[in-house]
Amino acid sequence: MQSESDMIERLYGQHASELYNYLARRCPDAATACDLLQETFLQVVRQSDQLAKVAMPRAWLFAIARNMLARHYRRQRDPQAAAQLWYEPESDAKDDRLAVMREAIQKLPPELRDTLELRLEQELSYEEIAHVLGIPVGTVRSRLHNAVRQLRDAMRSQEETNP
Amino acid sequence: MKPDALERLLMDSALGRLDADVEVLLTDYLAGNPGAATQSQELQEVVHSATKAVRKPVPAAALPSPIQRFVWRHRAEQVLALAASFVVGVGITILVFTTNLHREAAVASRTVTIPGTETRQTLVASKTQSLPFWSNQRLYLLASSQSGANAKEILK
Secondary structure, three states: OOOHHHHHHHHHHHHHHHHHHHHHOOOOOHHHHHHHHHHHHHHHHHOHHHHHHOOOHHHHHHHHHHHHHHHHHHHOOOHHHHHOOOOOHHHHOOOHHHHHHHHHHHHOOHHHHHHHHHHHOOOOOHHHHHHHHOOOHHHHHHHHHHHHHHHHHHHHHHHHHOO | OOHHHHHHHHHHHHOOOOOHHHHHHHHHHHHOOHHHHHHHHHHHHHHHHHHHHHOOOOOOOOOOOOOHHHHHHHHHHHHHHHHHHHHHHHHHHHHHHHHHHHHHHHHHHHHHOOOOHHHHHHHHHHHHHOOOOOOHHHHHHHHHHOOOHHHHHHHO
């Protein structure tokens, strides 16, 4: 039987890196992302009595990290920023298609964008995304389909205007 | 196959969430349907491009030190919370104690201001003047203003 401390240690080893990536893409600097990662695992320690009952540890961790991010931006009085990636347009200025895609993603409704990012960026399964966002799996599927449809339409219209 | 059902399958396939056996069947279907294959190709490109867009590189950083630190920080928080509760408890006790002392002092000072015997007798005298000479009330007032044996005599 593993102790709680060992379980947390194992979770940290397996998921700290991807959680940091998730947070760093949504924070203005690496230091804030590190702080939020610490807060996430501190929360895990606080809730360590629930560890044995958690069915999807990865989704559970992402849900905590997402809450930490939302709390951080609420404190900064900018709750909308929590759901946004910190895009750097100049880094891919040569790739027009990528720039158009980024713009199209930014224009997606927040709930579609959030769901899409969890799937494409973190490769969470539909079930894990449902757990993170607290919505049914069917809703995750329909949100992803809607998002991809809207992105496809955006790309089509871009190709029509700039063939 | 119905177009909307096909589109749903193609979407799930592009998103990489189609069961392996369904994927095989879909591949067979696409081999015989160039229109559907083009549609599939387009969706794959959109998803690929979107994946590239969302996976921007992150700044490298040294991740926080091992997990024991979090455990210690959690324990420190618990100890601090306990200490804070103790301080608040002691504070409340002191406050209640001090308030009671003040109340007792106020009561004591009020007792001191009760009129002395002479004043009390003056008050009784002024009140008895307005009462009939043999009234019980006058006799009671006179008795209560006297002490010991005098009071008993008056009441007799």
